[in-house]
Amino acid sequence: xxxxxxxxxxxxxxxxxxxxxxxxxxxxxxxxxxxxxxxxxxxxxxxxxxxxxxxxxxxxxxxxxxxxxxxxxxxxxxxxxxxxxxxxxxxxxxxxxxxxxxxxxxxxxxxxxxxxxxxxxxxxxxxxxxxxxxxxxxxxxxxxxxxxxxxxxxxxxxxxxxxxxxxxxxxxxxxxxxxxxxxxxxxxxxxxxxx
Numbered sequence: 001x002x003x004x005x006x007x008x009x010x011x012x013x014x015x016x017x018x019x020x021x022x023x024x025x026x027x028x029x030x031x032x033x034x035x036x037x038x039x040x041x042x043x044x045x046x047x048x049x050x051x052x053x054x055x056x057x058x059x060x061x062x063x064x065x066x067x068x069x070x071x072x073x074x075x076x077x078x079x080x081x082x083x084x085x086x087x088x089x090x091x092x093x094x095x096x097x098x099x100x101x102x103x104x105x106x107x108x109x110x111x112x113x114x115x116x117x118x119x120x121x122x123x124x125x126x127x128x129x130x131x132x133x134x135x136x137x138x139x140x141x142x143x144x145x146x147x148x149x150x151x152x153x154x155x156x157x158x159x160x161x162x163x164x165x166x167x168x169x170x171x172x173x174x175x176x177x178x179x180x181x182x183x184x185x186x187x188x189x190x191x192x193x194x195x
Contacts, residue, residue, distance in 0.1 A: 019033075019051060019052070019055040019056075020055060023055070027056070027060070027064050030052045030055070030056055030060075030061065030064035030065070030068070031064050031067055031068040031071075032068065033048045033051075033052070033068065034048055034049070034052070034064070034065045034066075034067075034068030034069040034072065035068040035069070035071055035072040036072070037068075037069060037072060037124060038069070038072025038073050038075065038076045038124055038125060038128065039072065039076070039125070041123060041124065041125050045069075045120045045121060045156075046120050046121070046156060048065065049061070049065045049120070049153055049156045049157055050156065050157070052064050052065045052157070053065075053156075053157040058157055058158070061157055062153055062154055062157040065153045065157065066146075066149055066150055066153045066154075069124075069149050069153065070145055070146050070149050072124075073117075073124065073127075073128050073145045073149070074141075074142065074145070076124075076125060076128040076129065076132075077128045077129075077131060077132045077138075077141055077145075078132075078138075079132075080128065080129045080132035080133065081132040081135075081138075084132055084133050084135075106134050106135060106136065109131055109134055109136040109140065109141075109144075110136075110140050110143075110144050112127070113127060113131050113136070113141060113144035113145055113148065114144040114145075114147060114148040115148070116148070117144065117145050117147075117148025117149050117151075117152060118148050118151055118152050119152065120152055120155075120156050128145075147186070151179065154179075155176050155179065158176065159173075159176065
């Protein structure tokens with residue numbers, strides 16, 4: 001069985017059946033699917049979050065998706081951070097051009113992690129790894145990823161939970177955009193507080 005055959009299984013209908021089948025396990029399936037997203041990039045984030053909201057309800061679906069995704073990001077970050085202390089990588093990082101790039105990346109790390117966490121599709125694994133390699137502080141990474149993913153998961157859950165409403169009244173997406181903007185400002189203030 002090839003990887004494309006496995007990934008083709010992850011449709012909205014199949015995931016709904018899977019979550020319903022293992023509902024007796026409580027929130028575990030709803031947490032594990034988003035958690036796996038940090039390790040298997042091709043998994044369909046939009047489908048996973050929408051199905052969680054459909055099976056568990058808007059608020060529990062949001063909570064399970066958010067906890068799963070954030071935990072996956074944190075585990076990836078910590079693994080790469082541990083490996084980045086390898087002597088070969090440390091010597092490579094001492095080169096002047098690499099130091100200059102790393103210095104710039106460290107200053108901008110919070111903004112990029114937060115902004116890229118807002119997108120439901122994208123290279124989550126690469127973002128987590130890059131943040132670890134540049135030596136982003138764990139607390140800053142946690143705040144950026146937790147707040148960015150909260151906004152993304154809530155937006156996808158909210159829209160996916162009542163998609164017909166947004167199709168009938170597309171101007172209501174402006175509320176979601178305003179929510180994203182306000183969340184970014186609040187998250188940046190929280191990060192400054194911890195800096």
